[in-house]
Amino acid sequence: MAIFRILACLAIFVLTSAGALAEDSVDFNRDVRPILSGKCFACHGPDAETVEGDLRLDLPENALSDRDGAGEAILPGEPDDSLLIERIESADEDEVMPPPEFRKPLSAEEKETLRRWIAQGAQYDKHWAFLKPLQSDPPAVENTDWAKSEIDHFVLAAMEKRGIRPSPRASRETLIRRVSLDMRGLPPTLEELNEYLTDQSPGAYERMVDRMLASPHYGEKLTRIWMDLARYGDTNGYHFDSTRPVWLWRDWVIKAFNDNMPFDQFTIEQLAGDLLPDPSIDQKIASGFNRNSRFNEEGGADPEEFLVRYAVDRTVTLGRIWLGMTLNCCECHSHKYDPISQKEFYQLFAFFNNLEEVGAGGPGGFHNKPVPPTMQVPSPEQKTKSDELNATIARLEELIDSKLATVDYQEPDAPAVEDTPAVEETAAKETTEEKAASTEEEKTEVADDLATTSLLAWIKQAPGNTKLPRDVRIAAKQAAEKRTAEQNERLKTYFVQYIYRDTRELFDEVNKELGVAVKERTELNKQIPLQMISVEMAEPRPTYLLIRGNFETRGEQVERDVPAILPSLPTDTPRNRLSLAKWLVDPDHPLTARVTVNRYWAQLFGRGIVETVGDFGTQGRYPTHPQLLDWLATEYVESGWDTRNLFRTILMSATYQQSSVNDGRHDKVDADNLLLWRSPRFRLPAEEIRDTSLRISGMLSPKIGGPPVHPYQPPDYYKAKTGGWTWKVSKGEDGYRRGMYTFWRRTTPYPAFVIFDAPDRSECVTSRPRTNTPLQALTTLNDPQYFEAARVFAQRVLLEGPADLEGRITWAFRAALGRKPIAAEVAVIRAAHATHSGQFQSNAEAAAKISSAGNFTRPDGLDDVELATWTAIGNILLNSDEAITRE
Numbered sequence: 001m002a003i004f005r006i007l008a009c010l011a012i013f014v015l016t017s018a019g020a021l022a023e024d025s026v027d028f029n030r031d032v033r034p035i036l037s038g039k040c041f042a043c044h045g046p047d048a049e050t051v052e053g054d055l056r057l058d059l060p061e062n063a064l065s066d067r068d069g070a071g072e073a074i075l076p077g078e079p080d081d082s083l084l085i086e087r088i089e090s091a092d093e094d095e096v097m098p099p100p101e102f103r104k105p106l107s108a109e110e111k112e113t114l115r116r117w118i119a120q121g122a123q124y125d126k127h128w129a130f131l132k133p134l135q136s137d138p139p140a141v142e143n144t145d146w147a148k149s150e151i152d153h154f155v156l157a158a159m160e161k162r163g164i165r166p167s168p169r170a171s172r173e174t175l176i177r178r179v180s181l182d183m184r185g186l187p188p189t190l191e192e193l194n195e196y197l198t199d200q201s202p203g204a205y206e207r208m209v210d211r212m213l214a215s216p217h218y219g220e221k222l223t224r225i226w227m228d229l230a231r232y233g234d235t236n237g238y239h240f241d242s243t244r245p246v247w248l249w250r251d252w253v254i255k256a257f258n259d260n261m262p263f264d265q266f267t268i269e270q271l272a273g274d275l276l277p278d279p280s281i282d283q284k285i286a287s288g289f290n291r292n293s294r295f296n297e298e299g300g301a302d303p304e305e306f307l308v309r310y311a312v313d314r315t316v317t318l319g320r321i322w323l324g325m326t327l328n329c330c331e332c333h334s335h336k337y338d339p340i341s342q343k344e345f346y347q348l349f350a351f352f353n354n355l356e357e358v359g360a361g362g363p364g365g366f367h368n369k370p371v372p373p374t375m376q377v378p379s380p381e382q383k384t385k386s387d388e389l390n391a392t393i394a395r396l397e398e399l400i401d402s403k404l405a406t407v408d409y410q411e412p413d414a415p416a417v418e419d420t421p422a423v424e425e426t427a428a429k430e431t432t433e434e435k436a437a438s439t440e441e442e443k444t445e446v447a448d449d450l451a452t453t454s455l456l457a458w459i460k461q462a463p464g465n466t467k468l469p470r471d472v473r474i475a476a477k478q479a480a481e482k483r484t485a486e487q488n489e490r491l492k493t494y495f496v497q498y499i500y501r502d503t504r505e506l507f508d509e510v511n512k513e514l515g516v517a518v519k520e521r522t523e524l525n526k527q528i529p530l531q532m533i534s535v536e537m538a539e540p541r542p543t544y545l546l547i548r549g550n551f552e553t554r555g556e557q558v559e560r561d562v563p564a565i566l567p568s569l570p571t572d573t574p575r576n577r578l579s580l581a582k583w584l585v586d587p588d589h590p591l592t593a594r595v596t597v598n599r600y601w602a603q604l605f606g607r608g609i610v611e612t613v614g615d616f617g618t619q620g621r622y623p624t625h626p627q628l629l630d631w632l633a634t635e636y637v638e639s640g641w642d643t644r645n646l647f648r649t650i651l652m653s654a655t656y657q658q659s660s661v662n663d664g665r666h667d668k669v670d671a672d673n674l675l676l677w678r679s680p681r682f683r684l685p686a687e688e689i690r691d692t693s694l695r696i697s698g699m700l701s702p703k704i705g706g707p708p709v710h711p712y713q714p715p716d717y718y719k720a721k722t723g724g725w726t727w728k729v730s731k732g733e734d735g736y737r738r739g740m741y742t743f744w745r746r747t748t749p750y751p752a753f754v755i756f757d758a759p760d761r762s763e764c765v766t767s768r769p770r771t772n773t774p775l776q777a778l779t780t781l782n783d784p785q786y787f788e789a790a791r792v793f794a795q796r797v798l799l800e801g802p803a804d805l806e807g808r809i810t811w812a813f814r815a816a817l818g819r820k821p822i823a824a825e826v827a828v829i830r831a832a833h834a835t836h837s838g839q840f841q842s843n844a845e846a847a848a849k850i851s852s853a854g855n856f857t858r859p860d861g862l863d864d865v866e867l868a869t870w871t872a873i874g875n876i877l878l879n880s881d882e883a884i885t886r887e
Contacts, residue, residue, distance in 0.1 A: 026117040029128045030622045035110045037337050037618035039098050046341075047334040057084075058339070058618075060124040076122040079115045088114065127338075128623075129324070129616040130565050132590045133630035151653040154628035159675050164666050167658040167678040172197055172205075174659070174887050177818040178679070179209055179651060181886045182604050184217035185224060185688045185738075186695050190815050209651050213644050216704050219258035222643075224687060224740040225603060226253055228765040229321050230270075230292050231313075234708050237294030237746040237762055241725075242368045244295070245530035248377050249288035250740075251705035256286075263596060263641035264585035267322065271581035274534045284375055287534035290314055290352065290577075294746065294762060295371050296360040303359025307541075308551040310359075314352040315345065317764040322584045323566075324595035324616035332549040338617040339565045343545055347561040350543035351580045356535040374530040382528050389521040396514040400497065400507065407503050409496050411455055455495045462491075469494070529707070536576065566590065585641070591616060593633035597646060601632070602767065604650055606682040606886075614766030624674045660887045681887055683770050686756035687739025689884045690785065696816050696878065697789040698796050699736045699856055708743040709734040711750075712784045718748060735855065755779050780879050787871075788854025790878055794870035798862060805833060808870075816877040829873060836872040840865045 026032060036057050037045070043052040055073055056062040063074045063084075075082045087097040088111055098104050106114075117123075138153030142160055147153050159166060170178065176196045180188040188196075196208045212218065232250060235241045256266055269276070271290065273283035293313045296306045312331055319327035329335055330345030356373055378386055462468060462476035472494050475487035483491075497507045545555035560575040562568070567588055573579040584592050595616060602608035609629045612620035623629045632646070639645050650656055660679040673680060684692060694700035709730045718727045727743075729735065742750050749760050755775050759765045780786045793816070801811035809829045813821040821829070840847035844864065851867035852858055858867075877883060 026113060026120055028117065028123055028125045031113050032117045033127065033618055034622065035106070035113060039104050039106055039110070041337045041618065042102075043098075045336055046339045047336050049334065050336075060122075064122070074118055074122050077119065079118040082118050085111075085115055085118065127618055128626065129594065129620075130590055132588055133594055133633040135634040136627050136631060138631070139627075146654055148654040149649065149652060150631060151628065151650065152655050154625055154631065155653075155655045155676050158625060159677055162669055162675065164669060164675055164677045166654070166676075167661065169654070169657050170659040170679060170887070171819075173819045175205065175657060176208055178887060179212050181684065181688070181692075183209075183212040183221060183647065183651075184215050185221040185685075185691060186217055186700075187692055187818060189695075193814065193818055205657075206652065209648060213648060216258055218644075219254040219256075220704065220738060220740060222257040223250065223253045224685075225599075226257075227740065228759060228761065228768070229317075230289055231294075231317065231761045231764050232292055233294075233744045233746040233761045235745045235747070236297055236371065238296045238298070240297040240368075241745060241747040242297055244532060245370055245374060246288060246292065246532055247705075247707055248285050248529055248531040249292075252282060252285045252288075254705060257643070260642065260644045263636075263643055265641075267585050267592075268578070268581040271318075271584075272534075272576070272578035275536060275576060275578040281375075281377060284533045285377065285531050288532050290355060290534045291357075291371075291532035299361035301360035302551075303361070305359070305551045307353070307357070307359040308546065310355075310357070311349050311352040312549075313763065315349045318348070318352075318584075320614045320764045320766050322595060323591045324598075324610075324614060324620070325591075326615050326617060326619070331546070335617075337619045340563050343556075343558060344561070344563045346543060346545045346558045348563070348580075350558060350560040351575075351577050353543045354537050354540050354576075356537050370530050371532060373533055373535045375533050376525070376528045377531050378528045382524060385524055386521070386528075389517055389524065392517045393514065393521065396510055396517065399510050400514070403506055403510070404493055404496065407496050407506070409455075409492065409500065409503065412453070453501070455492060455500075458495055458499055459491060534577075587637050593637050593641075594629060597632040597636050598629060599766070600643070600646060601650070604647075604656065605676065606680040614764075679887070681885060683756075683772075684884050684886055685768060686753040686758040687742070689756055689780070690739045690752065692883065693780070693786055693789040693878050694736055696883075697791075697793040697874075699789060699792050701733045701737045703733065703737060706741065709737045709741050710743050711735050711737075712788075714751065717751065718745075731855075752779055752783055752785070777879065780884070781875065784854060786878065787875065788856055790874035791851065791853045791858075791867070791871045792856050793874040793878065794851075794867055795859065795862065797870050797874070798866060799859065805830065809833075812870075812873065812877060816874075817880070817882050829876070832873055832876060833869055836869040837865060840868045 040057050043050065044055045044057040045051075046056075046058055048056075054062075057073070064072055064076065066072050071081075071083050073083045079085045084097075087095060088106055090096040093100055098106070138150040139157040141147055141153055141156045143156060143166075146166055147156050156166065169175075173193070176188050176193060180186060180192070192211075196204065199207070227250065230253075232246065234243060234246065236244050256269075261269075269283050269286035271287075273279055273285075273287040276283055279287075293310045295310075316327050319325045325338060325340070327335075327340065327345055327348070330340055330342050332342070334341040358371065459476050463473060465473070468476070471487075471490060475483060475491050478487060496503050498504060498511065542557055543559075544557050547553040547555050560580075562580070562583060567583070567586065567590075569575060569579060569583050573582075583589065594610075595613075598608040598610050599613050602613050609623045609625050609632075610616060610621055611624075635649070636642070636646050655676055656679070658677075658679045660681040662673075662678060662681075666677050670677060683689075691700060710727055712729060712735070713727045718725050725745075730737075739750075739753065742753070744750070744761060746760050746762055749758060754760075755773070756779075757768050757771055759768065793812075796815065797808050797812050801808040806826060809826050810820055812829075813819060813825070840850075847864040847868040850871050851862070851864045853871070
C-alpha cells in the first residue's frame with residue numbers, strides 16, 4: 001500500500017507541476033500587451049510622430065533590433081541583457097522607465113511578467129482582436145452531467161482549471177423572471193408565472209424561452225439598447241435643441257429585431273439603405289441611423305466646421321459599434337495605442353463626408369424646423385386618404401382646365417400698367433364724383449368692380465395681397481418686361497378663374513370644391529410624419545486630413561479606404577457607404593461578429609466576455625473566455641447572423657441558468673465572478689425600472705411604437721432651464737408607455753432616467769454605468785409616477801387578490817417579485833399593514849389624498865383607508881432591491 005501512496009503522491013506532484021508550468025507560461029496578448037499598451041505605448045507605440053528614442057515596442061522588428069549600436073531593447077531568452085529590463089528595474093530617476101513624471105510606474109508583478117516573457121523567448125503575437133475568429137471544438141470537462149451545451153464546456157473547463165464548482169440551477173420563479181427581464185425588459189405577468197410553474201412536462205423551460213423570444217416586447221428590449229449605440233434623440237442637441245422627426249427610425253429598429261432581420265442586413269440598411277438598388281421606404285428610413293448625429297441650428301455657426309463634426313461623429317460611432325475601437329483621438333493624431341493612423345481615420349471619415357446635408361443654421365435657420373433631407377412616411381390609412389384626395393384634386397383641376405379652354409379673355413384697352421391708378425385712388429375718385437359710395441362696404445364693392453375689370457389693374461394691386469398663392473404674388477411683383485411666358489399665363493388663368501367678373505361665376509362651384517380638397521390635403525400632410533434620411537451627394541465632397549483636427553487647416557487629400565490592420569475592401573465595388581457596410585459584415589472580418597456577440601453576452605451577464613464592450617483594442621480588457629468568444633462569433637456568422645438563435649443558444653446553457661446566490665465559496669479565487677461560477681445579479685437600466693413599476697401596477701400600455709410621449713415631469717423643469725421650452729404631460733394611455741418612448745431631449749434628458757444613469761445620447765454609448773445613490777431611492781419612493789404605481793398596484797391587490805390579509809400579502813409578493821414571501825416577510829408586511837391602517841384611520845384626509853394620487857382611474861367602491869394602507873405596502877414592495885434587480 002505504501003508504494004501506491006508514493007506513486008499517487010508523485011502523480012499529484014507531476015500534475016500540479018504541469019499545471020503550475022502552464023499557469024507560469026506568459027501569453028503575449030493576455031499578459032504582456034496590456035502592460036506595454038498601458039505603460040509604454042504612449043511614447044513607444046503606434047504613433048510614429050511621437051516615438052521617443054526611436055523605439056517602438058509595438059513592432060518586434062524594432063524592439064528586437066540593435067538600434068544604432070545601442071543594444072537590443074529586448075533580447076529573447078536574455079532578460080538580464082535586455083535594455084528594457086535594465087531600464088524598468090533601474091533605481092535612477094533619470095533612467096527608469098516609465099519616467100516618474102509619467103505617473104504610471106510598473107508594479108513588481110508587471111516587471112516580473114516582462115522578465116519572464118523575455119526569458120521564455122519574447123514571442124510577439126498579433127493583437128488577438130485583429131485575427132479572424134477560429135472555430136474550435138469545446139474542451140473536455142469532468143462534470144459532464146452539468147454541461148448542457150458547448151457554451152458550458154468552455155465555461156466549465158475554465159472553472160475546473162481553477163478548482164471552481166458551478167452553482168446549482170436557479171429556482172423556476174427566478175428563471176422566468178430572469179428570462180423575461182433579459183429578453184423583454186419586463187417582469188412576467190402572474191398569468192405567465194402560473195403557466196410556467198404548472199407546466200411540469202419535459203421542455204417547459206424551452207417553451208417558456210421561446211414564448212419570450214416571440215414576444216413583440218423582445219424587439220423593444222433590443223431597440224432600447226441599440227438607441228444608446230445609435231445616439232438616438234428626439235431633438236437636435238446643441239443650444240436650441242429643437243424637436244426632430246426620427247421616431248420612425250426607432251420603430252423600424254423594433255420591427256427589424258422582432259422580424260429577426262439578420263444582423264448583416266440590419267447593418268447594411270442602416271449605414272447604406274439609401275444606396276441599395278431601388279431602395280424601399282423602409283430602407284430609406286433605416287438610413288436615418290446616419291442622421292442621428294446632433295445638428296447645430298445656430299445661424300452664426302460655421303457650416304464647414306459642423307459638416308466635419310457630423311462626419312467625425314459617424315466615424316467614431318462606426319468604430320465603437322462594429323469595430324469595437326476607440327477612434328476619437330485619431331481626429332487629431334495617430335492612435336497612441338492601436339495601429340490606426342490619422343490618415344486612416346480620415347479615409348474612413350471620407351465615407352461619411354458625402355451626405356447631402358446643411359452644416360449649420362442655414363438660410364432662415366432651422367430652429368424648430370425639420371433638417372433636410374427628410375421623407376414623408378404616411379400610414380396605410382393616410383396613404384389611402386392621400387391618394388383619394390390627389391385623385392379628387394386632379395379631377396377638379398382637369399375640369400378647370402377644360403373650362404379655361406372655353407374662355408377667350410381679351411384685355412380691354414387701358415393705359416399702361418404704370419399709368420393705371422391704384423384701385424384705392426380710383427375708387428376714391430369715383431365715390432367723390434358720383435357720391436355713390438359713402439360706406440366702407442360700398443368702397444370695397446367699387447374697388448372690386450374696378451379690379452375685376454382689367455387684368456392690368458388687378459396686377460397693380462396683387463403684390464400686396466398676401467392671401468394670393470405664392471407663385472401668383474411673385475409673378476405679379478415682376479415688371480412686365482421681366483415676366484416669363486409661364487408667369488403671364490399663370491396670372492391670366494388665375495384672374496379669369498378667381499377675379500374677372502365676367503367669368504369667375506363659371507368656376508365658383510369647382511373652385512369651392514377644389515379649395516376644400518386642397519385644404520383637407522394640407523391638413524393631412526401636416527399629420528403625416530417625417531423621417532430624416534440619408535442621401536448621397538451626386539458629386540463627392542473632397543476629404544482632407546485635418547491638421548490637429550482643425551477644419552480650417554487642411555493637409556493632404558485622402559480617398560475612401562479602411563485601416564490596413566484589417567482586411568481590404570473589395571476592388572470590384574464602388575467605394576461608398578454600401579461597400580463599407582458590406583465589408584463590416586464580411587465573414588472574414590475579425591471584429592464585427594466578435595464585438596456584436598460580446599455586446600449581447602453583456603446584456604445577459606452584466607459584463608462582456610471582453611469587459612470593455614466598446615474597446616477591443618490594445619487598451620481593452622483581454623477576454624475572460626477567448627475560445628468561447630470566437631465560438632460564439634463563428635456560430636453567429638454561420639447561422640446567417642441569426643440574433644434570436646444566438647440568444648436562445650445562450651439561454652439554454654447551464655451557465656445562464658445558474659443561481660445568482662453568492663455563498664462566498666470562491667471569493668478568494670474569483671471574487672469578481674469572472675469565470676461565471678454563479679449567475680450575475682445587477683440593477684435594471686433606468687427605463688426598465690419605470691417599466692417594471694408600471695407593469696406590476698397594471699398601468700403599462702402594451703402599445704408598440706409611435707411618436708414620443710411626455711410622462712410626468714417636475715413642474716417648470718424645462719421652463720427654468722431652456723428659456724420657455726415646455727413639457728406637456730401626455731394624457732391617457734400615452735402617459736403610461738414604456739420608457740423607451742419617452743421624449744428624449746438631449747440637453748435636458750428625462751430626470752428620473754438620468755438619476756439611474758441613462759445617457760444624454762449626444763454620442764454613441766456602448767455601456768451604461770450602474771451607480772447607487774440616495775437620489776435613486778428618493779425617486780422611486782416619491783416621484784409621482786412611482787407613487788401612482790404603488791397606488792394602482794394597491795387597487796390590484798384589493799380587486800384581484802384574496803380577501804384575507806395573508807392571502808393578499810402572498811398575492812402581492814408574487815405579483816411584484818415573482819415569488820412567495822417567507823414567513824419573516826409575511827410578518828413584516830402584516831405589521832406594516834397594522835401600523836399604516838391605524839395611521840390612516842385617524843387621518844381621513846391623508847388617506848383620501850394618498851388613495852387618489854395620480855391621474856390613473858380609481859374604481860368606485862374602494863375604502864380610502866384600505867387603499868391608502870396598501871399603497872404604502874405597495875410602495876415598500878416596488879422599492880425593494882429585489883424589484884429593481886435582475887437576479
